Amino acid sequence: MEIITVFQDYKTSLKGYEEHFDNILSFKEILGSQNCILEVNGDIRISKYIGTLVRGNTCLQVVPKIYATGVNVPKIDEFKKSLDFVYRLLYWSGFLGFKSIENSFVSENDNNLIEIIIRIFIDQFLKLHKRNIYREYVSHEEDMLFVKGKILFNQSIMKQVQKSGNLVVLYDDLSINNIINRIIKTTIQKLLFITSNSENKKLLRLGLGYLDEVELISLHMELFDRIIFNRMNKEYEPLINLAKILFYKKQPGISAGKSQTISFVVPLNLLFENFFLTVLKSVYSNSHKVLFQKGQYLAKDISGTNRFQIKPDFVIINGNNTETILDTKFKNPYDKDGNISISSSDIYQMCTYALSFQCQKIYLVYPLFVGQQRKKVLEQYIIKRDNIEILLTIIQIDITKENLKEIISETRKSLEVSEHMYILK
Numbered sequence: 001m002e003i004i005t006v007f008q009d010y011k012t013s014l015k016g017y018e019e020h021f022d023n024i025l026s027f028k029e030i031l032g033s034q035n036c037i038l039e040v041n042g043d044i045r046i047s048k049y050i051g052t053l054v055r056g057n058t059c060l061q062v063v064p065k066i067y068a069t070g071v072n073v074p075k076i077d078e079f080k081k082s083l084d085f086v087y088r089l090l091y092w093s094g095f096l097g098f099k100s101i102e103n104s105f106v107s108e109n110d111n112n113l114i115e116i117i118i119r120i121f122i123d124q125f126l127k128l129h130k131r132n133i134y135r136e137y138v139s140h141e142e143d144m145l146f147v148k149g150k151i152l153f154n155q156s157i158m159k160q161v162q163k164s165g166n167l168v169v170l171y172d173d174l175s176i177n178n179i180i181n182r183i184i185k186t187t188i189q190k191l192l193f194i195t196s197n198s199e200n201k202k203l204l205r206l207g208l209g210y211l212d213e214v215e216l217i218s219l220h221m222e223l224f225d226r227i228i229f230n231r232m233n234k235e236y237e238p239l240i241n242l243a244k245i246l247f248y249k250k251q252p253g254i255s256a257g258k259s260q261t262i263s264f265v266v267p268l269n270l271l272f273e274n275f276f277l278t279v280l281k282s283v284y285s286n287s288h289k290v291l292f293q294k295g296q297y298l299a300k301d302i303s304g305t306n307r308f309q310i311k312p313d314f315v316i317i318n319g320n321n322t323e324t325i326l327d328t329k330f331k332n333p334y335d336k337d338g339n340i341s342i343s344s345s346d347i348y349q350m351c352t353y354a355l356s357f358q359c360q361k362i363y364l365v366y367p368l369f370v371g372q373q374r375k376k377v378l379e380q381y382i383i384k385r386d387n388i389e390i391l392l393t394i395i396q397i398d399i400t401k402e403n404l405k406e407i408i409s410e411t412r413k414s415l416e417v418s419e420h421m422y423i424l425k
Helices: 018-026 075-093 103-108 112-129 153-162 179-194 200-208 221-226 232-248 268-284 342-357 404-422
Strands: 003-005 036-038 043-046 049-055 057-064 136-144 167-173 262-267 289-292 296-300 305-311 314-318 320-327 360-367 379-385 388-398
Touching: 003 018, 018 036, 018 057, 018 289, 043 153, 049 112, 049 268, 049 305, 057 075, 057 112, 075 112, 075 268, 112 179, 112 232, 112 262, 136 200, 179 200, 179 221, 179 262, 221 232, 232 262, 262 268, 268 289, 268 314, 268 404, 296 342, 296 404, 320 342, 342 360, 342 388, 388 404
Parallel strands: 003 057, 320 360, 360 388
Antiparallel strands: 036 043, 049 057, 049 262, 136 167, 289 314, 296 305, 314 320, 379 388
């Protein structure tokens, strides 16, 4: 399988990969044609999403650009650093829903995200299966010479015409051959076809061996929708959700695509938001309430119907008051000359949030890229409207740190320092 890695939202030449163009063009069905543009000259640009897509012998990896403009580093090293960053954010933000896998495996496969996802899937299944083999009651309808369960009289009468003495009965049996295990076995078999990692192959075959009595099943969306999770099977929900993402791309804004394609793709901004939500919950602990994408309407029409809903990324509530609003933007706050450059549309958006929620402290949060000097606060602006003074603060989060506690600590300091700077003014 050929691994092709590109930076999200950057044009990349695919000269020499022409044999993969048909497979790459099929990814439009998942990402959307506006987010996957392959030009006649072989240049490709993937917008909005990061992750990995596999079809046939093609594996397309899309990673975020985390090095600042002007920082010179070999492309292979930059790809590895970016993939490592993606894995950490997936884990910290809760997108994977699992505990971290061994760092040694991530290090060995830091140029191949799909192998990491495969290892996560099979590792979690093996742990669950060894701890508690999942069985559930499955209904069976059979011809029998004795009564078991419930007699189906109409069917039995019809059968006796053909075969005297037989009864058609319906009974429940505690079985390993249930819908959850069938989905898992089918997923394992499909992953076995695409992995090239010898340890992954060994573990996947081990998983198939554990599910030897389980039948394969055709994966479709209605099948996943039929599963009802309860206290008996709740621990399998993250595993089934991961299978759903791999084959049916059930993420916001992502279309279904073809079932022959295996993918794990996530909107980059959404991933950054969920990661920062984890950070904020630790920063504010129990002293405040952190609301994620709390909606509020701007206006009503003449019939009294609410219109124009706005959703800040984060609203911090202290008692009954909206104390702080924060919005994340995964983009570089500096221009090519090294000057802070915040778009007017972002400023207008934050002002709308502040006035609608009657909040005087608002923050724009950007990532700190490799090669940029970290400052606790990039800039502050005072906005006066209708006798209300709004403080807009620009901060950056060091996304390349490998220690989440350090990121939380630095974020807390940035928020504290920004208020202190304003008081001093």
